Amino acid sequence: MSTPVTTSVPAAPAEDSGRAKSAPRLRRAKAHRPGRPKRSKLLTALTSLVVLYTVAPLIWLAVNATKTQSGLGDSNGLWFADDFALWDNIHDTFTYHDGVFTRWLLNTLLYVVLGAGGATLLAVLGGYALAKFDFPGKRGIFATVIGAVAVPGTALAVPTFLMFSKMGLTDTPWAVVIPSLVSPFGLYLMWVFATEAIPTELLEAARMDGASEARTFFQVALPLLAPGIVTVLLFTTVATWNNYFLPLIMLKDPEWYPLTLGLSAWNSQAETVGGEVIFNLVITGSLITILPLIAAFLFLQKYWQSGLAAGSVKE
Template sequence: MTKTMTRVAPAGSRPAPERTDGSRTDKPRPGRRGPANRPSVLLSKAGVTAMLGLAALYTLLPMLWLVLSSTKSRQDLFATNGFAPGKDFALVDNLTYLFEVDNGIFLRWLLNTVLYAGVGSLLATVFSVAAGYTFDKLNFPGKEKLFSFVLLGVMVPGTAMAIPLYLIAAKAGLVNTFWGVFIPGLVFPFGVYLARVFSASYIPDEVLEAARVDGAGEFRTFCRIALPMIAPGFVTIFLFQFTQIWNSFFLPLVMLSDKDLFPVNLGLYVWYSSALSQGHPQDYLLAIVGSLVSVVPLVVLFLMLQRFWKSGMTAGAVK
């Protein structure tokens, strides 16, 4: 005679759920998280908040140091804590000295940068939007192969192109001229790529077909219909290129030697180098205050256009 051995469940435990065929299973119910399925600390809400806080500090602390240092006199610059304001709050005096030194050379650098970045990025955006619209809506032989070359230009960093651009400008007689820095800023391959994406998201093909049926040419269709519809993308590309040209440093450093043609970044570098190599503390203060002034146009422009920026960056997110 054989005896059937039964497994006794420990006290306090719940019986395993039964299957439809009457058998039991020891698998945990779906939806319950065991210790191994708990989210990691970095992916938890507190971890994400801490990482965002560190990123905010990394972004804001240099700006805070710049603002507080701009309020100091030459004597207080190295004698006080970096995150302490100036004792006499000399910001107004520092700004006055900034715009008066060397017959107002900083104001000239600022105007040069506005021309390089403002006019250059506006024209570059128009060319990029037109090219992206063409790649998206028009058909012509070799379109995808040509677009592949555009994407190749996106992958090449701008610093790697500075020396070839200098050699080309030297043969064309554009070295140490306004056009030697202005013309390269008109080419923006990443803007062409973005414009094609925005064109596919914002401009329906049916609207263009209706305009062509009504007798509108391609140029008129682009200017009157496509361009207003792609306005958020236009602003987004403009801000990208404006920031890139405004922060450009290596190309003007290679291309220019005349101080009257310097953009503001290169001029600030000259003052900072003079403070380090020749021991002029007033040049160090000029570089700090000038850096603060050079950031203001970017902040103002972004605040003015952030509504279009947000709508442009979320293009295609909601269908």
């Protein structure tokens, strides 16, 4: 029998072991987790400045809505006065000049329901048709829509006024509602959203099952378009709610003013001879004006955020 051969590893010299112990340790780089984005101090600082720039006017508006007319000039603009007059200001805003602020609020709601609601409906129908149907002139319509998005609304205000004055519609609610029905950006947004959100195979399956085009749209396509519809509705609502220049040139009767034009008229009273200075009511009315928009964005944010991301990722 052969005896097994054993090999022995020579021990390291004492000098080498001492050097190994005294060698400096290299600091390992921290592994970056994919789920946690890297923090940037510069980006954080810039974001903080943007947030401050956005929130500061709202804070100023909320603070000064609690002051009386005399308190606005006797106190710091970013802090409260000695007297808290918010509820009195709200009461005076709705009762001043025979409650005309309530009429302006109802006018604004009318313009939003008819104008923004109609613009959203037309954008949904047009965007769905452009996304899922092929017909001659589709490229021309696309170029027209893109060009209309690039044209500001103020550039079309004077031609619109001349056209409506020829038809005798100025100084009527239709002079504000009808131009609000046209929303090129809403149409383009619904076009892009419908292209990505509605699979063509799903529509073909519904048609093969005998569903008509109307039933296919209302029962199959419309539920899938809900995030895009809410997004377009919010954009058109904000645009109609804050519309100022178009009512300014179209309306002369204060009974048909929206909130933007009415508050501007109150603010201009201080510049007229013998006019009453009511800056406290203007500030309080402005605060009341933005509350519905803030509530709409807070309650519908999960829909419009998903609608904004539509079409941003190509699968």
